[in-house]
Amino acid sequence: MNTKNLFWAFVALVIAASLLYTFTGTEDPEYYRSTIEAERERQWKFLKYNIDSPLKEEQKEDLDSLDFYPIDPDYKIRARLEPVADRRILEIPMTDGSVERYIRHSFANFELQGQQVKLLLLQAEDETDLRNFFLAFADKTSGEETYGGGRYINVRQDGQSSLTIDFNLAYNPYCAYNPDYACPIPPRENILEIPIRAGEKNYDK
Structure with a gap:
């Protein structure tokens, strides 16, 4: 040639x-x-x-x-968006006993570790970009390998009715580093019965 x-x-x-x-x-x-x-x-x-x-x-x-888990592409997933039927303001309990207000916006549906998962996506009341969501979750590693109060992911809708959730980007709330801070507690819908060994591990003081 x-x-x-x-x-x-x-x-x-x-x-x-x-x-x-x-x-x-x-x-x-x-x-x-x-x-x-x-x-x-x-x-x-x-x-x-x-x-x-x-x-x-x-x-x-x-x-x-x-301290992080090894990067695992299997924990980067595509989720189908399902609008919440009763979209309303939800008062999320904080670690100091107060509450913070979020919009109960949508569910993210996907399969992980052979199980169907459905997580509640929240949106800040003052969020100007309506494609941005806040995901707070806990799983079987919480309180052992990861912070007991759960972890967070900032997610963004990148499809007409879908979004990407990358658990490799899961991070600890501020209260994991300093108990003087108040942090949102994951809603009951987001307490997973499977371990998510991706993202940030517990902070070692």
């Missing part, structure tokens, strides 16, 4: 790969891993250096790293 034909064969390969990614959602594994690692690094730097970090100064000095 001459140089010209080799060039056009390469171009055709690149186009085919681009189309495959567009129509199947295929993602380069290394790019995915580096994206998750970059977010974890950003999270660590925020806790370590940011003035708004929940950590006390002595905690910041001692914080060399955060």
Whole structure:
């Protein structure tokens, strides 16, 4: 094959790969891993250096790293959105006994570990972007491998009636680092009977 034909064969390969990614959602594994690692690094730097970090100064000095499960692409799932029939304001209990108001917006339906899962998506009352949701959940690792009060994921609707939930991005609430903070407790709909070994583990003081 001459140089010209080799060039056009390469171009055709690149186009085919681009189309495959567009129509199947295929993602380069290394790019995915580096994206998750970059977010974890950003999270660590925020806790370590940011003035708004929940950590006390002595905690910041001692914080060399955060503890995460290994990145597992199987925990990045597509979920079908199901609107809540009685969409209303829900008062979510906080760890200090107070309540915080959220809109009881939609359910995310998907399969994980061979089980059908249905999680309640909440939306802040003052949320200006109506495609953004707050997901608070607890699972079989809570209180042992992960924080007992559950973990959070910020999710965004990226389809007409679907969204992506990536448990590799699950993070601890502020109260996991500092009990002076009050954090929303996961609603009963989001207490999972399966272990979610993805995302951030318990904070080691």
